[in-house]
Amino acid sequence: GAGVSQSPSNKVTEKGKDVELRCDPISGHTALYWYRQSLGQGLEFLIYFQGNSAPDKSGLPSDRFSAERTGGSVSTLTIQRTQQEDSAVYLCASSAQLYGYGYTFGSGTRLTVV
Amino acid sequence: KNQVEQSPQSLIILEGKNCTLQCNYTVSPFSNLRWYKQDTGRGPVSLTIMTFSENTKSNGRYTATLDADTKQSSLHITASQLSDSASYICVVTGEALNFGKGTSLLVTP
Numbered sequence: 001g002a003g004v005s006q007s008p009s010n011k012v013t014e015k016g017k018d019v020e021l022r023c024d025p026i027s028g029h030t031a032l033y034w035y036r037q038s039l040g041q042g043l044e045f046l047i048y049f050q051g052n053s054a055p056d057k058s059g060l061p062s063d064r065f066s067a068e069r070t071g072g073s074v075s076t077l078t079i080q081r082t083q084q085e086d087s088a089v090y091l092c093a094s095s096a097q098l099y100g101y102g103y104t105f106g107s108g109t110r111l112t113v114v
Numbered sequence: 115k116n117q118v119e120q121s122p123q124s125l126i127i128l129e130g131k132n133c134t135l136q137c138n139y140t141v142s143p144f145s146n147l148r149w150y151k152q153d154t155g156r157g158p159v160s161l162t163i164m165t166f167s168e169n170t171k172s173n174g175r176y177t178a179t180l181d182a183d184t185k186q187s188s189l190h191i192t193a194s195q196l197s198d199s200a201s202y203i204c205v206v207t208g209e210a211l212n213f214g215k216g217t218s219l220l221v222t223p
Contacts, residue, residue, distance in 0.1 A: 035158070043150060043158050043205070091213075095201075105213040 002026075004106035006092050012112045013082055021077040021109045025094030029104075033095075034067055034077050037108075038088040046090075049075065082113045116141045118206050120214035127221055131194055135217045137187040137204035145207040149178050149189045152201045152216070161189070161202075194221045 005024040013019050025032050034046040045059040049069040060066070064082075069075040079086055092106040118139045127133050137147070146165045150158035162171045162178040164187070171178050175192045191198055199221045204214040 043160070045158065104215060 004092055004094050004104050006090075006106035006109050008109060009107065010110045010112075012114060015084060015113055016081055018078065018080045019082055019111065021079075021090050021111070023075045023077070023092030023094075023106060025073065025075070025092070026096070026104055027073075029094035029096050030072065031095045032069060032075050033093045034075070035091045035093070036088040037091065038085075043091070046077070079111075082111075084113045087111055087113045116206075116208055116212045118204055118212045118214040120202075120204050120217050122217060123215070124218040125220070127194055127219070129194060129196055129221050129223050133191050133194060133219065135189040135191075135202050135219070137189070137206075137214055139185050139187070139204075139206045139212065139214075141185075141206040141208040141212045143208050144182065144185075147178075147180055147187050147207070148205045149176070149187075150203040150205060151198075152203060158203060191219075196221050196223065 004026055007022045011019055030051045032049040035043045036046060037043055047060055047067045048056040051072065064080045067075060067077045075092065077090060089108045089110050091108045094104060118137060121136045125133060144166060146163055148163045149161045151161055152158040161173050161176050164171050164178060164180045166182050169180055177190045178187060180187045187204060189202060199219055201216040201218050203216045206212045
């Protein structure tokens with residue numbers, strides 16, 4: 001596609017439920033990042049995928065968070081047993097080359113845990 | 115339509131030189147503008163955040179300016195170092211987050 005696509009755009013879930021957020025990067029982009037931005041906060045790095053290398057999971061806030069990237073393309077961020085503090089905008093970005101050339105963000109998924 | 119345009123798309127400079135990155139936006143209403151530095155494979159690091167009333171903010175060798183009237187911001191890097199090689203992203207907060215596509219900076223010896 002022309003850009004990074006994320007779905008759903010909005011998600012309201014009950015506390016304790018699991019949610020899956022999807023990211024479709026730009027075709028051919030080998031690097032994929034997940035971030036989140038809570039109200040009034042800056043971007044918080046979550047996880048980074050680069051090609052077939054093991055992902056950098058250093059930013060995941062707890063073991064309730066996990067992410068997969070299938071076939072080097074689509075990525076899914078899963079949050080288990082959601083908590084109210086998980087409410088945030090979850091952003092995905094992809095890039096093609098070294099130094100992040102063509103670095104593009106998706107429009108995000110706004111997650112609200114009630 | 116809310117947009118954030120960054121220029122140049124990429125830049126190569128010699129170590130020790132200065133450079134300026136540009137961010138123009140059409141976001142309304144405006145809450146704040148942040149510049150981030152992202153090293154390859156790492157999460158973005160916030161360099162500066164400015165609200166409507168702030169014109170200049172410095173963070174070491176990084177100086178950001180904001181002209182809320184013309185809706186322009188710049189990030190000036192002084193005495194560049196090899197470690198400055200990264201992507202620099204401008205993010206404008208309005209009713210939602212609005213991201214620029216970034217400027218890729220390469221500092222060479």
